[in-house]
Amino acid sequence: MRLPTLRRTRSLTVPGVVGVARLDTRTKNLTKRLRPGDIAIVNHLDLDRVSAEALVAAGVAAVVNAAPSISGRYPNLGPGILVSAGIPLVDDVGMEVFAKVGEGDTVRLDGPSLIRGDAEVAFGSVQTLETVTKAADDARAGLATQLEAFAANTMEYLRRDRDLLLDGVGVPDIATEVEGRHVLIVVRGYDYREDLVALRSYIREYRPVLVGVDGGADALLEARFKPDIIVGDMDSVSDTALRCGAELIVHAYRDGRAPGSDRLERLGLESRIFAATGTSEDVAMLLADSKGAALIVAVGTHLSLVEFLDKGRAGAASMFLTRLRVGGKLVDAKGVSRLYRSRIQTWQIVMLLVAGLLAFLVALAATPAGQAWLEVIGIRWNDLIYWFRGLFT
Known part of the structure; x- marks a missing residue:
């Protein structure tokens, strides 16, 4: 399913998103060298969840996809993750973008247009939460066909x-x-x-x-x-x-x-x-x-x-x-x-320590020797407070 193409318009008031272009036909390889603010240019049909989460984690400013990010074969999860994170996603710009843009070029994404210098080098379809939701709903109708292919692949794997x-x-x-x-x-x-x-x-x-x-x-x-x-x-x-x-x-x-x-x-x-x-x-x-x-x-x-x-x-x-x-x-x-829950919870350890400390203090207060120790500790504590106050007077 090819997403509808928007009319070519150039905004005069909104300059768009500017960043350094990073390109790779394998998204997994690209995410290793992305930096925050980069514009990622990929060729990823039906962008999956793991790749989308990696792009979000890399802090990209925008994503330009040479292929459709959601083709309609099944309701893939990646495009929704990108647009929900507020990352602009422009789809289906064509493989020519890899010949027109070089690694490290400064580019600008203005709506559906990718611009290098003053020249438009790629043009695609802007994905929004509404378009992704509609495409995903439409794609659910294709699950039966994908399930048949999945079953065939499963039997082939079993044979091998x-x-x-x-x-x-x-x-x-x-x-x-x-x-x-x-x-x-x-x-x-x-x-x-x-x-x-x-x-x-x-x-x-x-x-x-x-x-x-x-x-x-x-x-x-x-x-x-x-x-x-x-x-x-x-x-x-x-x-x-x-x-x-x-x-x-x-x-x-x-x-x-x-x-x-x-x-x-x-x-x-x-x-x-x-x-x-x-x-x-x-x-x-x-x-x-x-x-x-x-x-x-x-x-x-x-x-x-x-x-x-x-x-x-x-x-x-x-x-x-x-x-x-x-x-x-x-x-x-x-x-x-x-x-699963740990057999010993943190709060149980804290309560045990508090109870043990209270029992120890009570035992000290109940004996002459303990009372003498508590008196000494009280004197030392007062000395410490007096010394600390002396630092500020």
């Missing part, structure tokens, strides 16, 4: 990775002890920061095996937890995380090609290969399950059908089968944060 799903064939050996323990898998996806905060007490008390999926390893480090295992393509995880001492599992293609291994070799780091058709978060769940995890807690992963579709690729169908394979072991972090 049946041995892995049913029998665990191809799962590598690991040094980390997982048998009988809880495993916390962190994906830098939906609400991962909030979930990690909510699970702090759980992590301290149960000490689960911490698994970071690509950038999820950096999310753990940001939350001041050290990952035990890092799983993924190794394309969106920092060198700092890779060198933290975690065991490294490279997600490879089914034919054995593992581009992430080249990066680890350059860093002088050892790793193991896990070849699978699905996503890296699937690989992490299958690894934990096959090694005997008692419970798998997922942070930032995909949960609903819209979230699966919002992943934006056919491989997302593997998540559905992986969750069926793992079964009752898998618990979403939000469920844990609602059900």
Whole structure:
């Protein structure tokens, strides 16, 4: 569905949004180098929630999309997040913008027009909360078609990775002890920061095996937890995380090609290969399950059908089968944060300390020796107050 194009008008009183242009056809790569006030130029059909949240967190002044941010295939979540955050979003300007604008150019977004110097270099459709809401409502009618495609992709994944799903064939050996323990898998996806905060007490008390999926390893480090295992393509995880001492599992293609291994070799780091058709978060769940995890807690992963579709690729169908394979072991972090409460609450510790202090003072006051000690403490306290007052007189 192509969004309606607005009439070309140039505002004489409103100069628009001025900023430095940052360009990349992969939004995930672009967000790593964005600075507050930049104008992000992307090519992202059906902008997903995770990418939109990353753009908001980077503090961009505006977003210009070469493709439609919401095509009508399904009600994707990204455009609503941007416009709700007050970030101007101009859609469907065409791929020519990447040839007309260079990295670091100063550009101005004036309504639907992107201007460099005095020349208009791109023109698109301005998205507002009203247009996004209407497009999302219209897109819900297309969910049936997307569901059929999703089911077909799911069956294709089952055909390719049946041995892995049913029998665990191809799962590598690991040094980390997982048998009988809880495993916390962190994906830098939906609400991962909030979930990690909510699970702090759980992590301290149960000490689960911490698994970071690509950038999820950096999310753990940001939350001041050290990952035990890092799983993924190794394309969106920092060198700092890779060198933290975690065991490294490279997600490879089914034919054995593992581009992430080249990066680890350059860093002088050892790793193991896990070849699978699905996503890296699937690989992490299958690894934990096959090694005997008692419970798998997922942070930032995909949960609903819209979230699966919002992943934006056919491989997302593997998540559905992986969750069926793992079964009752898998618990979403939000469920844990609602059900789990630390056995010892902070207010209970404070009340215990207060009660103990009161009991100690009462015991002192009931004995001659204690009364003498209290008298000495009172004298010292008066001396301290007298000395403090002397500083100001």
